[in-house]
Amino acid sequence: MTVHSPPCPLPLADTALPTEQREVEELLADAHAARRPVYPIGGGLALEFGLPPRAPGLGVRLTGLARVLDYPARDLTITVESGITLAALQQTLAAEGQWLPLEAHQPQAATLGGVLAVNFSGPRRFGYGTARDYVIGITAVDGRGKPFRGGGRVVKNVAGYDFCKLLVGSLGTLGIITQVTLKLRPRPEERALLLCEPADWDQAEKLLEGLVRSAVVPVSIDLLCGSAWTGAEELAPSNAQALLLGVGLEGSRQEVSWLVEELTSAWQAAGVPRFRTLDPAASLRAWELLTGFGCGRQAALVLKLNVRPSRLVSLMAMLRELAPDCSMAARAGSGILLVQFEEFQPSDISKLLIGRIRPAAIAAGGACVVWAAGPGLEATHQAVFGPDPGDRAMMRAVKSQFDPAGILNPGRYIYGVA
Ligand SMILES: Cc1cc2nc3c(=O)[nH]c(=O)nc-3n(C[C@H](O)[C@H](O)[C@H](O)COP(=O)(O)OP(=O)(O)OC[C@H]3O[C@@H](n4cnc5c(N)ncnc54)[C@H](O)[C@@H]3O)c2cc1C
Structure with a gap:
């Protein structure tokens, strides 16, 4: 096991890079015995999410656990280790004409485990849902170093507690995710992004209402405004005050060309002053920009x-x-x-x-x-x-079952505060 100390916002005394689940179990069992904080790390892109932790501890970087374990493509499922990057995973799936409809900014660095722990979602969550809709099996190691599993490797599996849903979004505070089985989708043949500039908030509201009633079923609907968008290549509005509405469409070639026509005529009929359609390559770049909004360490x-x-x-x-x-x-x-x-x-x-x-x-x-x-x-x-909406006592009780010594990402999430 290699040990190194990368620069990151966590108070790390040192960092381990396990390459087998057994090593994760040993690291956590030792940390539990020593009551030593442990900070799981994937690509390290979203580590400032939550509260800044103060207690020095051990970083456990999961990028050494990045194997594809089982890919029965005809079943539209795959089992992988959690440190695989989203880009590497999508590349494997693309070879079979499939994909996982989850997005991350910098997919070449963002790991599957990190995306799941943060429950990150991009613009296409409207059409495809979020990580909880795609994880059908999960293996993790709890705060005592004990491995546990939820779900399975087939799409229909409902026995036992739903650890898949619980671990997604738990910010690495209940266990270190080591393996994941995912449900997949066929890759869409065609993509397009239509952009228009509603004249004002009223028109934006009407266009959104129109989308709810129309036969057009988009995969993404984004409404943008503000100076952050002025230099944003494909998405740049005509002026700094303009609103921009983006509607994403995906499907077969025939479907997408029909959807584009329908939406364009609806916008024409509604008197939208300015609209344009991005081709598939420009649409992908624009979706990347939409996915990356708010990411990065530059904003206050x-x-x-x-x-x-x-x-x-x-x-x-x-x-x-x-x-x-x-x-x-x-x-x-x-x-x-x-x-x-x-x-x-x-x-x-x-x-x-x-x-x-x-x-x-x-x-x-x-x-x-x-x-x-x-x-x-x-x-x-x-x-x-924000204030306790009434569920925090239950969440603390769950936390104490998985991590009784409170060593996993201490101080970053909602536990420990009455
Ligand atoms: C607030 C915020 C800021 C973001 N900023 C950026 C940015 O600056 N640049 C960018 O490209 N993207 C950013 N993103 C998007 C990012 O691409 C995704 O959120 C993605 O999840 C990051 O993956 P990662 O592997 O880098 O996760 P990491 O940042 O390494 O980890 C995220 C969280 O997940 C936990 N974790 C990681 N792996 C595991 C595991 N296997 N088991 C259990 N817990 C685990 C970590 O402890 C941490 O709490 C941001 C997202 C958010 C929510």
Whole structure:
């Protein structure tokens, strides 16, 4: 096992690079006995998500566990180790005309385990769902070094506890994921992204409503605004104040050309002033830009709000008034809104985040969490995750079953705070 110390935002005393699950079990059993914090690491791209941990500990980098274990392509399933990068996984699947409809920014570095632990999703979650829809089997090692499994290797398996759903989104606090069995999809033959600039919020709202009623079934619906988009290649709007609506379409060649025609005529009939269609290659680049919004360490603050889709446009309009300099990307069909601030003063945490934005998200039927905060912003637990919606005691009870000594990613997630 190689030991090295990469630069990263976690307080690592040293880092292990296991290449077998057995080594992960040994590392965790030793750490449990010594009550030593352990920080699982995939590609290391999303490590500032959650609260900054303070206790020095051992980094366990999973990139050495990256094998394809079983790929019965005719069953549309694959079993892989968790440290495989999303790009390597997609390349294997592409050889069989298949894919996993999950996105990550920098897929050549993002690992499957990291994507699942963060439950990261991109613009195409509207058409394809999220990681929980694709994990049908999972193996992990708990905070005592004991391996456990959930699900299986076939699509129909419902026995026992659903550890697949539990581990997705648990931020590496319940166990280190080592193996995953995934349900796959055939690769779409054709892709297109249609872009238009609604004249104002009212027209944006009407176009979104129109999509709900129309026969056009998109894979992504994104509403964008703000200066972050002005230099964004394929997605750049005509001016800094413009709104941009992007609708993604995928399917057979025939289906996509029909969908493009339908949507274009609907937008023409609605009097949309400006629209264009991106070809498949440009669509892929644009989806990458959409997936990467809010990622990277340059913004002062990025918030993630999830609200009822019907309340999204009015919420965006309200935020634009409140903070005219913010940039936004809404996965409009799913009610997810990412808000990026280039500047955010520490005093704005109570004034804007706690005082205005989070209550607005709650009033719109949802919640608001801090996705990423720049180095100058010392956000408290309450500021990052918000008030207890009533489920935290149960979550702490689950945590104590999987990690009784609290060594896995201590201090980063919602546990440990009454
Ligand atoms: C707030 C935020 C910021 C982001 N910033 C960036 C960015 O700057 N650049 C970029 O390209 N993408 C970024 N992303 C998107 C990123 O591509 C995906 O979120 C992807 O999940 C990162 O994969 P990773 O392998 O790098 O995970 P890592 O960052 O290495 O790990 C993410 C989390 O998962 C846990 N973890 C990792 N592997 C395992 C495992 N096998 N078992 C259990 N737990 C595990 C870690 O402990 C950590 O809590 C960001 C996402 C979020 C939510």
